[in-house]
Amino acid sequence: MHNTVFSLKEVHFSYLGKFPALVAVDIDIKPGEKISIIGANGSGKSTLLHLLDGLIFADRGILSFCGKELNEKNFNDVEFSRNFRRKVGFVFQNPDVQLFCPTVKEDIVFGPLQLGLAKEQMHRRLEKLVTILGIQDLLNRSPNQLSIGEKRKAALASTLIIEPEILILDEPTAGLDPQTSRHIIDLLIEENISGKTIITSTHDLHIVEEISDLVYVFSSDKKIVKYGEPEGILNDTALLKANNLVHIHSHRHKDKVHVHPHVHLDHHEGEH
């Protein structure tokens, strides 16, 4: 395998050519790494993930996958495109976007069918996944009838069934209850232990440490302001505050008013 899966050099992207969404982004992602992208709303996290999945292309700079540039020309090559889609899986932020078929089962097998996976293999993977995610009862239901947690699990299954080497996830725990959130995090950790590269964008700082070897912080001017190991990033309160990732929290304990930054990191256990 190539020693970097994704390499971004001075990558710029703007919408309609005039609204910058990413400015001079440099990132190298190695196989098997866990990468987190954190930043406030509108800082360019989702745009970066769409670029990594070859859904949009950089205006300037070079973005390559295993040494080959990701551009429209290369995606016109059926072999390259199919190979890329087999290796890279993307879980969208809004599961309603990803679940477009009339039933959950059809949604889950959509990817393998397009990628020409053998039927037997597809059914084997489907059985394994529904057991792991506990979604057996959802298979013949319409996505309309599911809760947000069930939709996220179904969307995750529809990507995991491809068994991609690189898994890209856009806010995978947004809006989920703690138990479902934990289930998904555990699953991602297991996928990483089995050798998969995991790239996640999130605001949810309390999951960052578990799902990252490296954390990239995006600022509101769509640039990377800092990157490093999760511990260093999460302890840099000034950086998190400057980038709208923490807020000042004031509350009362009996007759004492208590003010401190609220990091959503450990829900201030031990501070009380």
Next chain:
Amino acid sequence: MKKNARKRDFIERSLIGILSFLKGSLFAEEHALKSGFMQSLDPRIKILTFAIFIIATLLAKSILLVLSLYLLCLFLACISKINLGFFLKRTWVFIPLFSLFIALPALFSNFTPGEELFSFKFAGLALVITRPGGLTVLLFVLRVATTVSFAVLLSITTRNFELLRVLRIFRIPQAFVMVLGICYRYIYLFIGVIENTYFAIKSRVGTAMRYKRGQQIVGWNIAFLWVRSYQLNEDVYKAMLSRGYSGEPQVLNNFRSGLRDWLWLIFVGVIGICIIRFFH
């Protein structure tokens, strides 16, 4: 003021009524999920046999024969665990009654001459109901009721996505069937958006709103819905690309037919042939 409030109430009731009708008729699958006879059949064979029933009903010229087919339909509804009261209400309320009004003139001697059955005066006019007229109207209404009943029985005992997938056996292009499926999926989502937008407006503006202002808000919402659907369209396409879609959709085809399906097909086929051959 009261009149305006009633008008708004009318609009509100209509909107909520339309949305709940759409949800109930398009998306409720409570009968299709029951474990009855019709629900257990392969949807392809079920559609084929219902097409035979409908054609046979249209070709049958004897009232007794159409009545037998109608009774068979009711029997099928019963063994499919469909509540008969609900089924009769669903099938008789609109189309057959409407067809009765259309066919009503045929009762009278002016349109269908023949043996007099009954005569009366209405607004100074002497009206005569004839025997052939009565039989024609009876056959017509019974035929409409029977075909509507078969169509309703098919639609309530089959899940909507299965009906869509069966379109493929009629050689309708895969992409077209898939687009229909996607439409079906997202209509529900947009019904939710319309409902929530309506409640959001109501929670902020209350009940007092001028007519012009109301028009403006409706206009904005149509535009908002259009923008939302456009964004969704782009995102769904990206989600398809991301999982390997390249313009030629491949979809799951897991229909299975067993002995019971084939026996049913043979039974219905024999009935169809008999009706066409002996009674047409």
